[in-house]
Amino acid sequence: MKVSIKVNGVQYEKEVEPRTLLAYFLREDCGLTGTHIGCDTSSCGCCVVVMDGDRAVKSCTMFAAQADGHEITTVEGLAQGGALHPLQQAFWDQHGLQCGYCTPGMLMTSFVLLKHKPNPTEAEVREELAGNLCRCTGYNNIVKAVRQAAETLQAAPATK
Amino acid sequence: MIPAAFEYLRASSADDAFAQLQRLGSDARVLAGGQSLIPAMRFRLARPAVLVDINSVAELNYIKMNGALTLGAIARDSDVERAPWIGERGWSLIHDVSRVVADPVVRQMGTVVGSLCHNDPSGDWPAVALAMRAEMVVRGKSGERTVPIDQFLVDSFTTAVAEGEMALAARFPVPDDRTAGSYQKVERKVGDYATAAAAVQLSLNADGTVREAGIALSSAGPCAVRIDEAEALLKGQQPTADLIRAAADAAVKKSEPQADLRGSIEYKKNLAGVLVSRGLRLALARLGVQS
Numbered sequence: 001m002k003v004s005i006k007v008n009g010v011q012y013e014k015e016v017e018p019r020t021l022l023a024y025f026l027r028e029d030c031g032l033t034g035t036h037i038g039c040d041t042s043s044c045g046c047c048v049v050v051m052d053g054d055r056a057v058k059s060c061t062m063f064a065a066q067a068d069g070h071e072i073t074t075v076e077g078l079a080q081g082g083a084l085h086p087l088q089q090a091f092w093d094q095h096g097l098q099c100g101y102c103t104p105g106m107l108m109t110s111f112v113l114l115k116h117k118p119n120p121t122e123a124e125v126r127e128e129l130a131g132n133l134c135r136c137t138g139y140n141n142i143v144k145a146v147r148q149a150a151e152t153l154q155a156a157p158a159t160k
Numbered sequence: 161m162i163p164a165a166f167e168y169l170r171a172s173s174a175d176d177a178f179a180q181l182q183r184l185g186s187d188a189r190v191l192a193g194g195q196s197l198i199p200a201m202r203f204r205l206a207r208p209a210v211l212v213d214i215n216s217v218a219e220l221n222y223i224k225m226n227g228a229l230t231l232g233a234i235a236r237d238s239d240v241e242r243a244p245w246i247g248e249r250g251w252s253l254i255h256d257v258s259r260v261v262a263d264p265v266v267r268q269m270g271t272v273v274g275s276l277c278h279n280d281p282s283g284d285w286p287a288v289a290l291a292m293r294a295e296m297v298v299r300g301k302s303g304e305r306t307v308p309i310d311q312f313l314v315d316s317f318t319t320a321v322a323e324g325e326m327a328l329a330a331r332f333p334v335p336d337d338r339t340a341g342s343y344q345k346v347e348r349k350v351g352d353y354a355t356a357a358a359a360v361q362l363s364l365n366a367d368g369t370v371r372e373a374g375i376a377l378s379s380a381g382p383c384a385v386r387i388d389e390a391e392a393l394l395k396g397q398q399p400t401a402d403l404i405r406a407a408a409d410a411a412v413k414k415s416e417p418q419a420d421l422r423g424s425i426e427y428k429k430n431l432a433g434v435l436v437s438r439g440l441r442l443a444l445a446r447l448g449v450q451s
Contacts, residue, residue: 001168018168018211021198040161042199043351048265055238055268061198062269065168066191066215109265116242130350131263
C-alpha cells in the first residue's frame with residue numbers, strides 16, 4: 001500500500017507492506033536511524049516519536065499505515081538550523097546520557113511532556129519517563145536535564 | 161518479530177467499519193490503539209487476515225457526559241487521564257486507574273474500550289468497569305445494544321462482542337456526591353502486569369451506611385472478578401474495621417491467581433485481600449470517613 005507521511009517537515013511517499021512498523025519505516029524507508037529499536041516489544045521506549053506534535057507514541061507498536069496522512073517528529077527534527085533544541089542542550093549540559101541508546105526516546109517523550117506540562121515537578125518528570133528505560137545514567141541526570149529544558153523553554157517562549 | 165501479513169483497511173466512519181466487519185466476519189479484527197493487539201501480532205499470538213483501523217473515525221473519538229461518562233471506541237487512556245473532571249471525588253476510581261495503565265507513552269495510544277474488548281485477565285479496566293457497574297454499547301446486526309459489564313466480560317480474552325460486531329463505547333454511571341473509589345495495584349515496575357490489583361467504588365447514604373459497593377479484582381483468575389460476597393456484606397451497613405476485614409477475606413477466598421515470577425498463589429491471594437482493604441479505607445477517607 002502507498003503511504004504519505006510528513007516526517008520532520010519532509011513529505012515521504014512510499015510503498016509499504018501493511019505490516020511495516022513505523023519504527024522500521026522511519027529507519028529503513030526514510031533513512032532516519034535516530035529512532036532506535038531497543039526491546040522491539042513496546043517496553044523500553046527507545047523508539048518513541050511524536051505524532052502530530054502532541055502525542056508520544058512507541059513507533060515499534062504502530063504500523064506505518066496508521067501514520068499515513070499524519071506528521072511525525074523524530075529526534076532528527078528537534079535541532080533547528082544547526083542549533084540544538086533546548087532539550088538536547090540540557091541533556092548535554094546535565095550529562096543526561098552515557099551510551100545514548102535510549103536518548104532519542106527520552107527526548108521525544110520529554111518533548112511531549114513539556115507541551116502538556118511546561119513546568120513539571122521532579123516527580124512528574126519521573127512519572128512521565130516511567131515507560132523509557134535507561135541502563136546507564138540512573139535517571140537522575142535525565143530528570144535534571146528535562147527540568148533545565150523546561151526552564152529554558154519558559155524563559156524563551158519563542159523557541160520551539 | 162514482524163507480524164504475519166495482513167490486509168489493512170482504514171474505516172472512514174463507524175458505519176463503514178461495521179460494514180467491513182460484517183462482510184469479513186472472523187477474518188477481521190478492529191485496530192484501535194493497538195497497544196495489546198500489535199504486540200500479540202508481533203509474537204504471532206494473533207494473526208488476523210484483515211485489520212479494520214478505526215483510528216481516523218472522528219465520531220468514535222469522544223469523552224462525553226450524557227447521563228453517563230461515555231467513552232468512544234478510540235478515546236485514549238491519556239485523554240481520560242487529562243480530562244477536566246478527573247480530580248473530582250466521584251471519579252476517583254477512574255482517576256487512580258488512568259495513571260497506572262501500562263506506561264505513560266502507551267497510554268497516549270491505548271484506548272479504554274480496546275482494553276475492555278481485549279479483556280486480558282491482568283488488564284486494569286475490566287476490574288474498574290465491574291466495580292463501577294459500567295455498560296458497553298455494542299453494534300450488531302439488529303442494531304445497537306447495551307450490555308452490562310458482567311455479561312460483557314465472558315472469559316479470558318473473550319467478550320460478548322460476537323463475530324462481525326463492534327464495541328462502540330463504554331458507559332460509566334455518573335456517581336452521586338457521596339461516592340468515591342480507589343484503584344490499588346501492585347506491580348513490579350511500571351508497565352508490567354499487576355501482581356494483584358483491586359478496584360473499589362463506594363456510595364454512602366446520608367447516615368453513613370453503605371448504599372452500594374463495587375469491588376473487583378484483576379490478575380486473580382481467568383477474568384476480572386466481582387467480589388459479590390464483599391459487596392453484599394457492606395451494603396446497608398456502617399463500614400467498620402471488622403466489615404472491611406470481612407470484605408478483604410471474601411476477596412482472598414474468591415481470588416484464583418496463578419503462580420508466576422511475580423509471586424506464589426498464597427502471596428497473590430493474600431495481596432488481593434490487602435488491596436481490597438486499602439482500597440476501601442482510601443475510598444472512605446476520600447468521603448471523609450475514618451475507618
